[in-house]
Amino acid sequence: MVKKKKVKVRARRAKPKARKISKRPVKRSKARKSAGKKTKARAVKSPELMLEKIGKVTHYFPHVKAAAVMVLKDSLKVGGDIYIKGHTTDFKEKVKSMQLDHVPIQEGKKGQEIGLLVKSRVRIGDSVYKV
Secondary structure, three states: OOOOOOOOOOOOOOOOOOOOOOOOOOOOOHHHHHHHOOOOOOOOOOHHHHOEEEEEEEEEEOOOOEEEEEEOOOEEEOOOEEEEEOOOOEEEEEOOOEEEOOEEOOEEEOOOEEEEEOOOOOOOOOEEEEO
């Protein structure tokens, strides 16, 4: 003979009562009243708009804290200041060391993929700006 399992039946919840609608006029907030007025919008310039984008991060090597950067414009020299900005990355630093095919170089030119020592983690797609 097969034993039948007992099924628990849940109690139904009572339906919420309908709210009474008051016939008093609703007061509008001051922010609502001033919405009709036209005001001048202040444009806040982000650092990215004021700087010149010269490259893009293509890879990061965490053990040596180095980034592979594709130079898109101009050139980048050792001793120059750069600003790296991404979704979670945001820092400035001075270029201390630069390599091309494991050979130290003094200047990276347009179209080259160079290696840079960085002080913090960067991610693929982060933008590199010249300061």
